[in-house]
Amino acid sequence: MPTIHVIDADGAEHIIDGDVKASLMENLCDHDLPLDADCGGSCACATCHVWLDPDWAARLPQPGLDELALLEEEPTYQPGRSRLSCQVDFKADLDGLRVTLLPRR
Numbered sequence: 001m002p003t004i005h006v007i008d009a010d011g012a013e014h015i016i017d018g019d020v021k022a023s024l025m026e027n028l029c030d031h032d033l034p035l036d037a038d039c040g041g042s043c044a045c046a047t048c049h050v051w052l053d054p055d056w057a058a059r060l061p062q063p064g065l066d067e068l069a070l071l072e073e074e075p076t077y078q079p080g081r082s083r084l085s086c087q088v089d090f091k092a093d094l095d096g097l098r099v100t101l102l103p104r105r
């Protein structure tokens, strides 16, 4: 089963099994990691904002315009690294994906 390496806001690393039928946000929430996803994955809140390791981010399709508009309003936005985790489909070829969670608002 593909894994996701998650660094929480305190710097602790969690390695979770990834469900390839779920988004990255759903995978994180299903493992009770500290991530809000207030709109439930509708690309409307940005509370599921995460940082991907840049090498991994470059392997994913670029954010859509709606996602990018929300991200750019975030004070912690990092171009080339920030994603809304609800907009990232977790696939088997993302085995080993490294994600950093941001402090909750």
Ligand code: FES
Pocket: 025, 036, 037, 038, 039, 040, 041, 042, 043, 044, 045, 046, 047, 048, 049, 084, 085, 086, 087
């Ligand atoms: S859960 Fe709201 S934008 Fe991702």
